[in-house]
Amino acid sequence: MEQQERIVQKAHEMFMRFGVRSISMDEIASQLGVSKKTIYHFFTDKDALVDAVIDIELKSNTEECRLHKEKSENPVHEFFIAMEMVLEILKMMNPTLLFDLQKYHPSAFSKISDHKNKFLYKLIRENLDKGVEEGLYRPEINKDILTRFRIAAIFLTFNPELLPLGKNTAADIVEEITLNFLYGLVSPKGLKLIQKYTQQRQKQLNHEDSRK
Numbered sequence: 001m002e003q004q005e006r007i008v009q010k011a012h013e014m015f016m017r018f019g020v021r022s023i024s025m026d027e028i029a030s031q032l033g034v035s036k037k038t039i040y041h042f043f044t045d046k047d048a049l050v051d052a053v054i055d056i057e058l059k060s061n062t063e064e065c066r067l068h069k070e071k072s073e074n075p076v077h078e079f080f081i082a083m084e085m086v087l088e089i090l091k092m093m094n095p096t097l098l099f100d101l102q103k104y105h106p107s108a109f110s111k112i113s114d115h116k117n118k119f120l121y122k123l124i125r126e127n128l129d130k131g132v133e134e135g136l137y138r139p140e141i142n143k144d145i146l147t148r149f150r151i152a153a154i155f156l157t158f159n160p161e162l163l164p165l166g167k168n169t170a171a172d173i174v175e176e177i178t179l180n181f182l183y184g185l186v187s188p189k190g191l192k193l194i195q196k197y198t199q200q201r202q203k204q205l206n207h208e209d210s211r212k
Helices: 002-017 027-034 036-042 046-071 075-092 097-104 105-131 144-155 170-185 188-210
Strands: none
Touching: 002 036, 002 046, 027 036, 027 046, 046 075, 046 105, 046 188, 075 105, 075 170, 075 188, 097 105, 105 188, 144 170, 170 188
């Protein structure tokens, strides 16, 4: 692995775990066993390193979303797969990360906003189009409004100020938001699929709990 790639991967690991603001270039250099000068050879400042980290995170997210779309059985199933993906991200990501980016690294945060407004919008809109076409979603839905609402709901789960973890776990919050969105979206045909995938998910969770 090349030195530049090692730096980005280590920074990615530390930013996701601890947030961006709390991690200095000195700490990244120390974890890598290199001098800070080595990092500055590849990245002019912390902004540049944060940008590189966000680039690989968004690339990974794009590839994962496309893979999930390909392996989904139908549009309703795609939402269930996406729900599990969000939960996995929440497990690995420090809740301060997006706030740090918005306040201290606007260039990187702009990339996330662009990703939301272009890639995620297209992905969700295509899901709604296909769901209506297959009779799984109500034909009268306003696809543009619901697409934008869904994107906002996804990022709501990453806001600890609006949805603090206390009585409810991240899994509770994500599941509640996703299922309520789906219940308002589906036709009677789609409702049967929600029930099917909810039962499958519960069996999987029970199985995982029994193995602990």
